[in-house]
Amino acid sequence: MAITTAPKMNRRPTPADSTFRYMCLGAGVLVLIVLGLITYTMTTKSWDAFSHMGLSFFTDKRWDIANQHYGALSYIFGTLYSATIAILLAIPLSLGIALFTTQVAPLWLKRPITYLIDLLAVVPSVVWGLWGALVLAAPIRTFFNHIHDIFKRVPVLGTIFGAAQGKSFSTAGIILAVMIIPIITSLSREVMETVPPTDREGALALGATRWEMIKGTVLPHSRTGIIGAVMLGLGRAMGETIAAALVIGGAAQISSNAFASGDSLPAVIANQWSEADTLQKSALIGLAMTLFAMTLIVNLVANSVVNRSERRRAI
Amino acid sequence: MTTECDQKASMSDQESITNFTVPAVAEETVAPLSDRGETVFALEDVSVFYSAFKAVREVNIGVRANEITAFIGPSGCGKSTVLRCLNRMNDLIPGARVEGKVYFYGTDLYGSDVSATEVRRHIGMVFQKPNPFPKSIYDNVAFGPRVNGVKKKDELDHLVEKSLKGAALWDEVKDRLKTSALGMSGGQQQRLCIARAIAVEPSVILMDEPCSALDPIATARIEDLMREIKSRFTIVIVTHNMQQAARVSDRTAFFTTEINPASDRRTGVLVEYAPTKQIFSHPSDIRTEQYVTGRFG
């Protein structure tokens, strides 16, 4: 069928097409707006507390509600300390799991292991907290005290492994570690999967043992990605609220004793909020700002590290 | 059907290299094919750029109605690029730019008030690798009409049957229209894609190496199909298989690459465009001759 007149082809895009396009764009813009608003509102609402305390908000370790004296340092310390313990516990476990899954496990075992480890992420954080507070706290205190007895007289370690409380930096560290293992493991696993088989086979062909192959090809190749994964886990550990609130002990103090009770930024906010007056609320929001800034920095660095490793892989 | 290439082989080298001129623009010579057919596409000085890279330069060609026009040439010569200009599929590639004029029945396809979506309703395309939607056979063919606003079930049923018959697929699938299209063989899937293109009742069907992913039997069936539907559509086919072009097309355009001395990259150029018999029996350009006799490419 030959058309002899030119067909009309000049309809504009239909309203439906444009509407959809703008809706999608709007969703993207929403992300910007939300983040911007978070920063703005948090800053304004915490201004009262900042102007009241000045810079000593960040450097003072005393948090005295009665005297309206708000120093965040012990909470900053608590957040960092418990998160560090969490990372130290999580790294070897996550790496071990990731390496086992990618290098050692037979094919039929890989998927089940991954599913099982992801189960750690399915348990809601409040359930971890509940378990930690009611079940773990007492026995772990005995365990910590054993360690304390062993290291009592050793110079540095003696102070770190001091007298134990059930709810402490370390208890929180353990719970946080369990919660961040799935993230670190899955990201590390992804990076390790991208090691070129030729590299691995090359090492084995030279007579290397499996561990030597891992040390020589898999780990160097994955190093950047693993660092990024660890940092993302760190960010998550720092921001975790409920589990920490339930098991960290609620004592605002700076102590090198890993087994001592402490407090962290999200935990204190959660615990003190309902009974806080206006100035205290403002101070608590200030703590939230501080936490936001800390996790933001960690996440930004982590993302850039992960991106760099992805770009290197793409070459 | 013996191709003209067989005759070609018997011509001596001496005869073919004497005195030729390389025309700057491919001229259409007087051909036994009737000149009555009207011009569907008229390309004037069409060049295609990908960012700064000139992929094809200054193509001038006129495609006739109800003919099968073949674009042949070595890889990288821009034949697919030119084909995709005809239905503005190059718009989808970031950085792609078309200079010159592409007229479709007298309308400039790249005019400022022309909608690419509308263009594609009138100029359909079948791709190298069959790409049916992961839907049922029925839904694949009905997709285009539904987009065009056909909603009534019996109208859709009728269109689907008509298109599948037009693609010589109806008898094979009429009992399983609701099964997934992905369950068919490659050749069937490609015929489904043709049915899907036919269903929107375009005036032109562009085919970008439609048989290169298919076995010879499936290829033969599609070539038969092309001859059958020629009376209803204008067909432009890109193929790297010269024999296919010789078997199927009425007119053939031969493209090749030139090295651009400035950038040291190859640019596609249209060398010769003439009725197929002529391209394969006594081409005017030595490059055409070398290609069709297999001396290169």
Place this chain on the structure above:
Amino acid sequence: MAVTTRISGIGGGGQPTTRTVAPDLRAQKSWRRTKSGIMQWLMGASIVVALLPVIFVVITVIGKGASSVFTGFPKFLTAAIPNQERKIGPGMGPAVVGTLLITALATAIAVPLGILGAVYLHEYGGRSPFAKVVRFLSNVMTGVPSIVMGLFIYVIFTLNFGYSGLGGALALAFLMLPIIIRSVEVMLKLVPTSLREASYALGTSKSRTVLTVVLPSALPGVISGCLLAVARAAGETAPLLFTIFTVNQTNRNVFSGANTTLSRQIFSNALSSLSGAQGRAWGAALTLLAIAFLFTIIARIASARFSAKR
């Protein structure tokens, strides 16, 4: 490490000859091999160590919660929360209602926005600078601590409109949003370009192509990504502290008035030393755990169907 050994000698005619001795290919005992074995065992052991807490938690929750939940089932899930903490016995009815309503509302907000956002990033924005910024910020947003998001909603919403389930749902939705955007974008990337080209070549507009070809293609993966986000949201507590306050009565009106959820109740009851409250906390924990696991399993099945289809 010796492989083949050549033995030289003098042969019959005074010529030097070499003979090749077959190498010993039996496994050599060596520290290297032992070390490799030890490391592999350690790796396997780390899996066990990591799984121990999950196993313990699940066993404990089931052990301590089963009696609360299953005595007089389904009384626990429907009965009111006792006003006196020390009272032993069910239930968590209001909290169950609250969890379901608020999570459903959060999902209804986050899923469409997340899908639209991902569609923008992959189908419209591409490599444009604005899309890069949005993608980057979306990644940043996945790292916002839940407590910060809760306080944010408190400031812009709760201060103006009071406590309500809607506030809690908003906080949860903004936490879910970046997760959904990221996982849906991954799914969209998996849809082959040839499908989009086929649709465009038929003269289909972009919006229609996305809605009728691309998204249906990616659907199982999209569903599983959303379900995982929902499972996370159902278990979140922190944002709800500031936005729904907490009450012990059922509040079916999710748009006004304070509310309560399972996670919130667990949090308050965990701090109590009364066995009545603690018993209810375990029961609530079991319920919540069951909900989270259910969603995760459904999500896994959906994504398995997705990979089977391709």
